[in-house]
Amino acid sequence: MKREKFLEILSWEHHDGLVIALRLEKGLENGTELWLLKDYLLDKWNHALKDHFQSEERYLIQPAQYYEPDSAPIQKMMQQHEVITKLVETILDKANKANIEKFIAALRQHIQFEEKELFPYLESLLEPELKDKIAQCLSIHYVKGDKGWDPEFWKT
Numbered sequence: 290m291k292r293e294k295f296l297e298i299l300s301w302e303h304h305d306g307l308v309i310a311l312r313l314e315k316g317l318e319n320g321t322e323l324w325l326l327k328d329y330l331l332d333k334w335n336h337a338l339k340d341h342f343q344s345e346e347r348y349l350i351q352p353a354q355y356y357e358p359d360s361a362p363i364q365k366m367m368q369q370h371e372v373i374t375k376l377v378e379t380i381l382d383k384a385n386k387a388n389i390e391k392f393i394a395a396l397r398q399h400i401q402f403e404e405k406e407l408f409p410y411l412e413s414l415l416e417p418e419l420k421d422k423i424a425q426c427l428s429i430h431y432v433k434g435d436k437g438w439d440p441e442f443w444k445t
């Protein structure tokens with residue numbers, strides 16, 4: 290199913306997020322040094338994923354709660370954001386294999402939830418004018434998250 294325009298940019302960023310998860314997974318499989326994976330993960334967190342979470346929190350929560358206070362999918366989104374943010378803090382302190390694996394799994398699960406449940410829910414909940422406003426706000430905030438990286442550890 291095609292994503293509605295107001296969620297298009299967030300969906301592109303989800304694609305980038307899945308690329309980041311896949312690269313980290315490949316790095317773990319091919320024995321890339323953990324400090325290199327940590328460096329990559331933290332860079333992607335600071336320059337793409339964190340901004341993505343903030344965009345969702347700034348531009349999706351208020352509109353959804355206007356129509357549906359205590360919206361369950363929005364609450365689930367916030368809980369998952371919190372879990373992933375805490376995982377990054379843990380990795381900052383201790384970048385072992387288990388913690389990076391947990392991060393990969395949590396990120397994938399979160400993106401899947403938003404694409405399969407949260408976004409279809411918002412598409413049916415919100416009014417067209419509001420969708421247009423959200424699209425306008427989000428277009429300013431698009432971050433291309435999977436651009437070049439050296440070394441390309443996932444290729445070895």
Ligand SMILES: [Fe+2]
Pocket residue numbers: 341342345366370399403
């Ligand atoms: Fe999210």
Ligand SMILES: [Fe+2]
Pocket residue numbers: 299303341345400403
């Ligand atoms: Fe998202």
